[in-house]
Amino acid sequence: MARWFYRSCHIIVPSEHLRMPLAPYARSVQVCENFYAGSVGSIGEGSKVAPDVLTVLWNSNIIASKGFFEVFASVQDLRACHLPVNLVSLGALVADEELVSEALKQRFSDLGVPAWFDYRGPQSHARTVELLEQADVVCLPSRYNSECQPVAIIEAMCAGKAIVASEIPALRSTLADYPAEFVPVHSVDAISSALCALAREKARDPDGFDGARAQFAADARKRFAKARFDFEMKAVLAPTSVPDT
Structure with a gap:
């Protein structure tokens, strides 16, 4: 009907x-x-990114099918290999078809509080933009069944950040010509490889890494x-x- x-x-x-x-x-x-x-005229300018560590931002609610736990596992693997990678996470815990509320809370609790993991919870948009400016990478390997044009990805593009995203049609369409690392859904190894390459790229040339996507960011600010x-x-x-x- x-x-x-x-x-x-x-x-x-x-x-x-x-x-x-x-x-x-x-x-x-x-x-x-x-x-x-937001204020697209200033986002990405005067960023305060730490030069000696790769900071990964989870800029979404914590939803299993968005790929949060794969991102956590990837950073955990890289830390085990002594790579300086930190994970900053925003957002509330939100149940989905993969994990109901109680199971999600338990799985999140089981992660513990490693020194490299900084969970901030829900934040105002102004504070979210500040944390985005302090990050190197936004990671969203989503398989969410109604994924379309996530604000987390749009804001990351406008800020000129490195992006790791799943290769689903919604995210490929959103990113278009923006340089991003695409990974298969569920693949911790692929996320780890992408983040490892970005960490080494930043270590070789921190200033160049920060400005490498400036023109793409300018194009994204016009597009959005x-x-x-x-x-x-x-x-x-x-x-x-x-x-x-």
């Missing part, structure tokens, strides 16, 4: 990867990407600008001409 009703609707989606799958079920499907709601979103939504929603009566 829902599909029947949708056949007469114009659907607006935030990601190109949704256009073709939805096309048979709607009158039209138009793409208008999300926007970054609020003014662009407003313009495109107006073009979709407002008629271009008034029919003769």
Whole structure:
């Protein structure tokens, strides 16, 4: 019944990867990407990244199908190999189809509090941006079943951060031409390899590492600008001409 009703609707989606799958079920499907709601003019400027350690930021709620536990295991493996990698984690614990609330709380508790793991919990957006500026890498190897255009990835792009993401269509579409490391879902080894390569890249040239994605960040700030979103939504929603009566 829902599909029947949708056949007469114009659907607006935030990601190109949704256009073709939805096309048979709607009158039209138009793409208008999300926007970054923060101060895109200053994000990424004057970053305060520690020069002697690779700081990985988990900038999402702690959801099993987002890949949090694989990221934790990857950093744990790298620390066991004496690589200077830290993990800063934000967000609340949120149950999903993989781990119900009690199981999620127990698994998170079992991680303990290693010195290299800094869990901050839910944060204001302003504080999140500050922590993003202090990070080197945003990691989101998600397999979340309704993943689309995660704010964590958009903000990381706008800040010019290194990104490790799963190779699912939603994240490939979001990242587009932005240089990122793509990994298979569930693969701790692939995440570890990507983070290891980034740690060595930063150790060779910390200043170069910090500025390597500056032009891509500038492009992302244009792509996800609020003014662009407003313009495109107006073009979709407002008629271009008034029919003769």
